Amino acid sequence: MNWKILAAGLVVVLPLVALLASGFGKDPQVLPSMLEGREAPEFALADLDGGGPVRLSALDGPVVLNFWASWCQPCLYEHPVLLEASKRYGPRGVHFYGVLYGDEVPKAKAWLRRHGQAYPTLDDADGRVALDYGVGGVPETFVIDRDGHVRLKIVGPADPAALFAALDGVL
């Protein structure tokens, strides 16, 4: 009788433990990236001064898109990484663009004056481009190769090693 109960228990418990083990091994906060390896969605956005519009398809060479906002602390934290990346890779033909996310232009301009600006930021006022890129929050950074395919999506503050490696890869 005891063996029967034990066997029945194992039959129920073991698959459950296996299921939970596989489930808890994943981070539920991580969004699946629908874009990596695929064509980057086209956009045409004006910069913060109303100049432009900048079209993705009109850009020649790899592109780095960084979605950010002035209210976002991790964006401030990663800002030096992006400034350094644009300093290193900008002269080698990589286009850097910020895309403002859920923010007001004057606040963004003040933020850039205070923390330094090395490349233009585009104003995605209705959030359509962020939606097309599947942006769940800021910061998110996309590395797009010269064929217009998304090579890397970084969720959260950009890791310099991963970003530089991806940029070396698309050059």
Next chain:
Amino acid sequence: MIAFGLVLVLLGGPASAQALLEVPPLGEPMVGEVVLETETSRLGRTMRCPTCQSQSVAESQSPAAQQMRARIKELLAAGYTSEQIEDYFVARYGRWILLEPPRDGRHLLVWVAPSVVALAGGLWLASRLLRRGPGAAPPAGTPTDTHADPYREQVLRELED
């Protein structure tokens, strides 16, 4: 399968940002502010807010959710159906964006398992009760006479004192 095909079409085109707008809307344009708002919040409740994750798009006040609501409303007004709008968001955020787990593959387990377990438990309970029968003696250890309960007797004694 049709949905999957549409997703492929959406991501495959050279101007995928506008791809859905090149897919013709399959429904009638929705008119009237009340109807639009009602349908937007109905659809919003089935989708996950990308920033706050545990809230639905209809509940959240985050910029991402606000933009998604505006987009849903816009697409409804253009005549896109609920399925087309779901596909539009799934193409961008993945199945993750839908709050309900999909009803296929291994995800079917979460839909089927509760009923299977409840049914198996019910059958087991019924078989136990039937085997014991209505006139059978209760299992050993069940106090048959409440007056025989030593604790109850002790309490009654102490109350009398």
